[in-house]
Amino acid sequence: MAYSDKVLDHYTNPRNVGTMDKNAGEVGTxxxxxxxxxxxxxxxxxxxxxxxxxxxxxxKTFGCGSAIASSSLATExxxxxxxxxxxxxxxxxxxxxxxxxxxxxxxxxxAEDAIRAAISDWKKKQA
Amino acid sequence: MSEQNAGLKTAPMQLQVIQERQLxxxxxxxxxxxxAEHFCAACxxxxxxxxxxxxxFFGLPxxxxxxxxxxxxxxxxxxxxxxxxxxSRASAREQHWSLEKTSQLNDAFRTxxxxxxxxxxxxxxxxxxxxxxxxxxxxQARAFGVEKKQTVPAExxxxxxxxxxxxxxxxxxxxxxxLRAQLVATRDSLTARLGRMQDELRAAWKKWDNGNRAxxxxxxxxxxxxxxxxxxxxxxxxxxS
Ligand code: FES
Numbered sequence: 001m002a003y004s005d006k007v008l009d010h011y012t013n014p015r016n017v018g019t020m021d022k023n024a025g026e027v028g029t030x031x032x033x034x035x036x037x038x039x040x041x042x043x044x045x046x047x048x049x050x051x052x053x054x055x056x057x058x059x060k061t062f063g064c065g066s067a068i069a070s071s072s073l074a075t076e077x078x079x080x081x082x083x084x085x086x087x088x089x090x091x092x093x094x095x096x097x098x099x100x101x102x103x104x105x106x107x108x109x110x111a112e113d114a115i116r117a118a119i120s121d122w123k124k125k126q127a
Numbered sequence: 128m129s130e131q132n133a134g135l136k137t138a139p140m141q142l143q144v145i146q147e148r149q150l151x152x153x154x155x156x157x158x159x160x161x162x163a164e165h166f167c168a169a170c171x172x173x174x175x176x177x178x179x180x181x182x183x184f185f186g187l188p189x190x191x192x193x194x195x196x197x198x199x200x201x202x203x204x205x206x207x208x209x210x211x212x213x214x215s216r217a218s219a220r221e222q223h224w225s226l227e228k229t230s231q232l233n234d235a236f237r238t239x240x241x242x243x244x245x246x247x248x249x250x251x252x253x254x255x256x257x258x259x260x261x262x263x264x265x266x267q268a269r270a271f272g273v274e275k276k277q278t279v280p281a282e283x284x285x286x287x288x289x290x291x292x293x294x295x296x297x298x299x300x301x302x303x304x305x306l307r308a309q310l311v312a313t314r315d316s317l318t319a320r321l322g323r324m325q326d327e328l329r330a331a332w333k334k335w336d337n338g339n340r341a342x343x344x345x346x347x348x349x350x351x352x353x354x355x356x357x358x359x360x361x362x363x364x365x366x367x368s
Contacts, residue, residue, distance in 0.1 A: 031288060035278045036258055038354035040287045062291040091265065109261045113275055116265075120274045 003065055004099040010069035015076050018058040020044045028122025032113040036106045039063030041071050043114035045078060045086075047122055054078045054086055059114070066104040070094050070111035083119055165205065165228065173209065175220075176227035180252055181235035191249060191332035195240055202236040243353070246328060246346055249335075253343060257350065278351045287355045290363075297366050307367065314363040317356055324353050 003011065019042070022029040026047050033040045039062060046056040057075035061068045073094060078086040094100070094108040154160070160169035164186055167174060182189050185201060209232060214225040239245050247257060256263075260278065268275035277284065290313065297306060328349045334342035 031281070031284050032277060033279060033284045033287065033355060034261055035351035035354055036261060038287070038356075038358035040284055040291065040355070042288060060288075060292075062288070062295075090269070091262070103258075106258065106261050109265050112269075113261070113265055113277075116268065116275065 003069075006073075006098050007065055007069040007100070010072040010098075011065040014059075014068055014072040016056075016058050016072065016079075017060060019060060020046060020056070020058055025049075025125055026122075028118040028120075028125070030114040030117025030119075030121060032110055032117050034063070034067070034106050034110045037063070039067055039107075039110065041067060041110050041114045043071055043074060043111070043118050045115075045118045045122060047083060052082045052084075054081055054083065061110075063110070064104070064107055066098070066100055066107035067110055069098055070100075070108045071114060073097060074111040074115055078115060083122070086115055087119060089115055165209065173214075173221060173224055173228070176224040176231065179231070181231075181238050181248060182252075184231055184235040185239065187239075189249060189252065190336040191246060192329075192336050193239060193245065198236070198240060202232065202240075205232050242325065242328065243350070246332070246350065250343065250346060250350075255343060255347060257347070260347070278348075279355065283352060283355055287359060290359055294362055294366050302366065310363055310367055314360060314367065317360050317363070321353065321356050321360065324349050324356070328353075 020027045020029075022044065024046075026049055028045045028047065029042065030044070031040065031042045041059065041061040041063060043059045044057065045054045047053070048055050057078050059071040059075050061071045074089065077089055089112060091105070091108040091112040094111055095105060098108070100108055155167035155170060155172060156175065157172040158167060158170035160167055165174055166172065180189075185198065187193065187198075206229065209225050209228045211222065211225045211229060214222045217225075237244070238248050250257060264275050264278070294310075297310065302310065328346065331342045331345040331349065335346070
């Protein structure tokens with residue numbers, strides 16, 4: 001499979017790989033999987049309690065190049081956005097940005113799922 | 128042409144191989160008789176290649192309990208009888224059919240001989256798009272502003288993630304004897320779990336074969352959980368070898 005330049009860039013030079021303390025109150029963690037291929041992805045966000053802006057994001061993905069690139073891109077995109085703005089990110093935006101082929105759509109879905117799961121984990125902690 | 132076709136006279140015998148054939152009756156293009164499946168029962172001529180699902184290609188009902196040994200035997204017999212070499216001097220359309228049918232045969236056998244791909248294929252025929260399930264669920268969750276339910280239990284995802292972390296460290300830091308023993312034990316227990324999933328799948332097959340459509344959801348569930356475990360076994364194997 002030929003990866004696009006942007007995928008290759010994120011794949012060889014992934015941004016924001018790492019983990020945060022999942023027990024911290026301002027951290028939201030999303031751990032999601034793609035049943036299609038059995039790959040897993042964890043994405044974490046740190047949210048400023050006052051502004052609700054996502055100040056930092058980290059990911060760790062065990063999966064294909066497209067999944068790594070999608071999650072790397074997702075962390076870049078959510079940073080600096082408010083939680084509500086981040087919820088507007090769709091997998092199709094990622095597909096477009098990375099020029100993913102149809103067979104790799106589920107990899108981008110994984111990244112959207114991870115963002116949403118991280119946000120909902122964070123929201124639960126605020127309740 | 129007559130020479131090649133002489134070999135095809137055995138066609139009626141071939142029909143006895145698999146009992147549960149659903150015989151589709153068409154008129155033979157060559158002799159006008161009513162024929163069944165790949166060869167005319169009366170004159171033995173190969174019949175036109177038609178688009179067909181893989182179960183029908185083998186004359187099988189859409190059931191999942193398949194006698195794999197009989198299927199394999201059938202495959203070898205058919206590949207001999209449909210072989211393009213036999214038709215090198217036949218009419219252009221027969222040459223074409225033989226190529227076409229041979230490629231159908233190979234695809235059908237490859238798909239049906241394996242329990243997992245067979246199940247996936249059947250689900251697909253029944254309108255279940257395994258490849259699409261995540262996307263569809265995500266779109267629904269997004270549209271309704273609700274949290275998407277992961278298709279497998281959270282513990283399984285945790286387990287897969289943790290094990291992957293461990294494997295990554297093992298790859299970077301090397302595997303000493305203790306770690307190796309631990310990884311071997313993990314691999315063996317995962318393999319045993321995969322075996323139990325196979326049993327679950329077979330139980331669902333039985334239901335399906337008896338006409339219970341609820342079995343579809345069970346099969347999807349097993350296949351989903353299975354894909355995580357089989358990845359892990361594969362990756363463990365890679366580190367261990
Ligand atoms: S192939 Fe599994 S996430 Fe891409």
